[in-house]
Amino acid sequence: MPATIRDVARASGVHISTVSRTFSAPHLVNPETRGRVLACAEELGYRPNRAARALITGRTHNIGLIIADIANPFFPPLIKAAESQARQRDYHVFVADTNEDPIAEEELVHALAKQVDGVLLCSPRMSNSMIEQLSREVPLVVINRQVAGLPCVTMDVGQGARSAIEHLLGLGHRRIALLSGPRGSWTSREIRRAAGVAARAGGAEFTVLGPNQPTETGGAALAEQVRRSEATAVLAYNDLMAIGLIEGLDAVGMHVPQDVSVVGIDDIALSRLTRPKLTTVATPNAAAGRTAVDMLLQHDTVAARGSRGGRGVTSDDRRTTAQVMLQTELVIRDSTAAAPADGRNRPDAELVVPGPHRLAGPGRPTAATGGVVAS
Amino acid sequence: MPATIRDVARASGVHISTVSRTFSAPHLVNPETRGRVLACAEELGYRPNRAARALITGRTHNIGLIIADIANPFFPPLIKAAESQARQRDYHVFVADTNEDPIAEEELVHALAKQVDGVLLCSPRMSNSMIEQLSREVPLVVINRQVAGLPCVTMDVGQGARSAIEHLLGLGHRRIALLSGPRGSWTSREIRRAAGVAARAGGAEFTVLGPNQPTETGGAALAEQVRRSEATAVLAYNDLMAIGLIEGLDAVGMHVPQDVSVVGIDDIALSRLTRPKLTTVATPNAAAGRTAVDMLLQHDTVAARGSRGGRGVTSDDRRTTAQVMLQTELVIRDSTAAAPADGRNRPDAELVVPGPHRLAGPGRPTAATGGVVAS
DNA sequence: GTGAAAGCGCTAACAC
DNA sequence: GTGTTAGCGCTTTCAC
Numbered sequence: 175m176p177a178t179i180r181d182v183a184r185a186s187g188v189h190i191s192t193v194s195r196t197f198s199a200p201h202l203v204n205p206e207t208r209g210r211v212l213a214c215a216e217e218l219g220y221r222p223n224r225a226a227r228a229l230i231t232g233r234t235h236n237i238g239l240i241i242a243d244i245a246n247p248f249f250p251p252l253i254k255a256a257e258s259q260a261r262q263r264d265y266h267v268f269v270a271d272t273n274e275d276p277i278a279e280e281e282l283v284h285a286l287a288k289q290v291d292g293v294l295l296c297s298p299r300m301s302n303s304m305i306e307q308l309s310r311e312v313p314l315v316v317i318n319r320q321v322a323g324l325p326c327v328t329m330d331v332g333q334g335a336r337s338a339i340e341h342l343l344g345l346g347h348r349r350i351a352l353l354s355g356p357r358g359s360w361t362s363r364e365i366r367r368a369a370g371v372a373a374r375a376g377g378a379e380f381t382v383l384g385p386n387q388p389t390e391t392g393g394a395a396l397a398e399q400v401r402r403s404e405a406t407a408v409l410a411y412n413d414l415m416a417i418g419l420i421e422g423l424d425a426v427g428m429h430v431p432q433d434v435s436v437v438g439i440d441d442i443a444l445s446r447l448t449r450p451k452l453t454t455v456a457t458p459n460a461a462a463g464r465t466a467v468d469m470l471l472q473h474d475t476v477a478a479r480g481s482r483g484g485r486g487v488t489s490d491d492r493r494t495t496a497q498v499m500l501q502t503e504l505v506i507r508d509s510t511a512a513a514p515a516d517g518r519n520r521p522d523a524e525l526v527v528p529g530p531h532r533l534a535g536p537g538r539p540t541a542a543t544g545g546v547v548a549s
Numbered sequence: 550m551p552a553t554i555r556d557v558a559r560a561s562g563v564h565i566s567t568v569s570r571t572f573s574a575p576h577l578v579n580p581e582t583r584g585r586v587l588a589c590a591e592e593l594g595y596r597p598n599r600a601a602r603a604l605i606t607g608r609t610h611n612i613g614l615i616i617a618d619i620a621n622p623f624f625p626p627l628i629k630a631a632e633s634q635a636r637q638r639d640y641h642v643f644v645a646d647t648n649e650d651p652i653a654e655e656e657l658v659h660a661l662a663k664q665v666d667g668v669l670l671c672s673p674r675m676s677n678s679m680i681e682q683l684s685r686e687v688p689l690v691v692i693n694r695q696v697a698g699l700p701c702v703t704m705d706v707g708q709g710a711r712s713a714i715e716h717l718l719g720l721g722h723r724r725i726a727l728l729s730g731p732r733g734s735w736t737s738r739e740i741r742r743a744a745g746v747a748a749r750a751g752g753a754e755f756t757v758l759g760p761n762q763p764t765e766t767g768g769a770a771l772a773e774q775v776r777r778s779e780a781t782a783v784l785a786y787n788d789l790m791a792i793g794l795i796e797g798l799d800a801v802g803m804h805v806p807q808d809v810s811v812v813g814i815d816d817i818a819l820s821r822l823t824r825p826k827l828t829t830v831a832t833p834n835a836a837a838g839r840t841a842v843d844m845l846l847q848h849d850t851v852a853a854r855g856s857r858g859g860r861g862v863t864s865d866d867r868r869t870t871a872q873v874m875l876q877t878e879l880v881i882r883d884s885t886a887a888a889p890a891d892g893r894n895r896p897d898a899e900l901v902v903p904g905p906h907r908l909a910g911p912g913r914p915t916a917a918t919g920g921v922v923a924s
Numbered sequence: 925g926t927g928a929a930a931g932c933g934c935t936a937a938c939a940c
Numbered sequence: 941g942t943g944t945t946a947g948c949g950c951t952t953t954c955a956c
Contacts, residue, residue: 553932553933553934554933554934555933555934565933565934565935566934566935566936568934569933569934569935569936570935573934573935597933597934598932598933598934600933600934601932601933601934601935602933602934602935603934604932604933604934604935605933605934605935605936606934606935606936
């Protein structure tokens with residue numbers, strides 16, 4: 175039903191190649207002919223078939239963007255920035271959600287491979303080696319993770335975590351817990367390392383709780399563990415978990431920031447709307463999206479794949495791949511406050527010693543009962 | 550660089566058509582040959598080029614999903630449901646965000662047209678006639694809107710709004726305001742109509758404020774107008790606006806639900822996390838996503854476009870297009886309560902009469918000063 | 925400035 | 941069961 179280039183050629187009495195040129199190199203065709211062709215095309219509702227065009231030019235003018243969980247408010251600003259940047263360069267972005275599933279991730283890259291000029295892999299759950307393998311199939315830019323030899327854009331969450339811990343130390347906190355993220359997350363690893371170093375440097379006890387689902391539910395589920403850990407301050411892998419934790423804490427009768435301070439990471443829009451407003455590490459999300467598109471397109475402009483003329487991108491070209499790390503910034507709002515004077519995380523602590531059916535009476539906990547102390 | 554079907558044919562010593570069959574109709578090829586071909590393919594890292602395949606079969610096994618604003622938490626459940634439904638039928642979903650921009654919407658449909666087997670148009674801002682025109686280019690299923698002659702899946706927000714209003718009437722509210730949505734939104738129109746009828750039937754005064762941006766910011770910006778309107782209850786176009794309004798109301802010293810009751814529409818996850826928890830009309834979002842995919846694929850299975858064998862979908866086939874409307878449900882939580890005994894929306898109302906610099910002292914407002922009374 | 929011809933990677937009759 | 945042939949809709953040399 176849809177009109178093809180041949181229909182237009184027939185209608186306007188020219189050869190199909192003239193029609194083709196009218197759309198892809200208008201200056202090469204006589205203005206008069208061009209006008210006639212355009213009129214016929216309009217009339218017939220003709221639109222060049224981008225897929226067919228891509229088959230021969232090797233360029234689809236599409237970018238794939240693979241996202242672990244589209245429901246996480248962390249991503250939309252990144253997606254929108256990528257889209258607008260792509261749009262400016264006459265590209266379209268196709269987003270795909272993988273539900274945090276590495277299998278779906280891989281499958282999606284394959285599905286997208288030939289329909290896009292490159293894919294942005296955001297917070298992948300898959301292995302480094304898998305990513306490297308896929309990068310031979312389609313140009314890749316990795317976001318929120320570092321993979322040797324591949325272009326990556328990351329955010330300096332290490333620095334962010336450090337700032338957060340120093341902020342908490344400055345408020346007098348000496349028992350700090352970290353709610354870690356998903357297993358295998360590069361970001362979670364960075365946060366844990368930096369936060370651990372900073373906490374110990376400040377003479378604080380540092381507990382790691384996790385790995386966890388990076389969601390509200392994941393955060394809320396940890397309230398009891400946090401209570402037992404006796405921590406007076408918590409750094410969460412992301413804002414969603416932080417917000418969930420605050421909810422959960424509330425349910426077990428602990429208040430933020432009076433009893434325990436909570437800081438998140440990401441600075442999603444929601445963090446300004448909760449009560450208390452969340453202290454958090456702002457990550458430059460939109461910038462990451464823009465940068466990733468730029469890196470992909472810069473690469474991609476060098477040589478189209480499979481074109482008759484140009485050679486493919488060789489591994490030598492790849493050497494120039496940049497790894498960009500964007501700065502983060504601590505935003506202090508209302509979920510952090512001075513540590514309770516007694517150094518405990520609740521008014522009259524009912525100390526729960528891990529183990530079945532053993533409840534100790536109120537009393538000051540010793541370091542040994544303070545929870546899992548991690549490296 | 551990527552291996553083609555020809556490379557595999559050469560490596561395994563068979564004709565390309567045998568390679569093709571190995572992938573698209575394995576049962577037609579000798580198990581022994583098949584094994585050899587598969588081995589070579591594996592070795593060379595060969596993957597069938599889906600775009601090239603689509604060119605001849607007329608089926609891409611992709612579905613496009615166009616979303617007005619991916620940052621709105623209303624959409625992710627719909628997107629995820631669509632994805633999982635599509636996946637089960639061996640389809641992939643490409644999501645595109647249009648930033649509530651009708652131009653971008655149209656452009657995106659064109660861009661997607663030949664790379665997908667159909668597109669799901671979710672909350673389109675464009676005109677009915679434009680939608681009809683586009684539907685001749687690619688099979689369309691419209692979500693959250695009714696367009697004559699096209700398959701649509703909508704949610705019964707009319708019924709939802711009615712329930713909400715009846716709930717408020719039952720609580721004694723007699724001055725009710727509606728925060729409407731974007732101009733041209735089908736959903737907003739439905740809500741307005743149903744809410745207006747129900748409110749007047751209950752003997753309440755009904756004020757419409759808007760149109761508005763359907764976001765937190767949009768809601769927060771209306772706090773002052775709501776205060777002035779003297780409404781004791783508000784129905785918002787969606788949860789985001791309701792939550793923003795509660796924030797904004799708080800900033801001008803009004804409390805929910807003591808001073809004013811607020812009900813949203815959508816029941817996004819966030820609504821359970823705010824304080825107070827939001828009373829809202831739950832829309833069957835995931836079901837909408839699933840249904841839309843089913844409708845598209847059912848249609849699409851009938852006849853592939855452009856295939857050599859099959860005829861295209863004729864307008865006669867289209868006659869069978871269903872229009873599905875999904876049920877909604879009122880969820881009562883903490884943002885609604887009995888109307889203030891004095892029927893005013895704040896403790897000691899400082900009545901602000903519209904107009905510059907005119908402030909009246911405290912006193913019972915008359916109906917005439919109650920705000921814009923809409924039809 | 926325009927037409928002819930080849931071909932992108934693949935599938936689908938049709939022979940054999 | 942496999943090879944041959946034609947061709948999906950388009951771009952791109954190369955002649956003229």
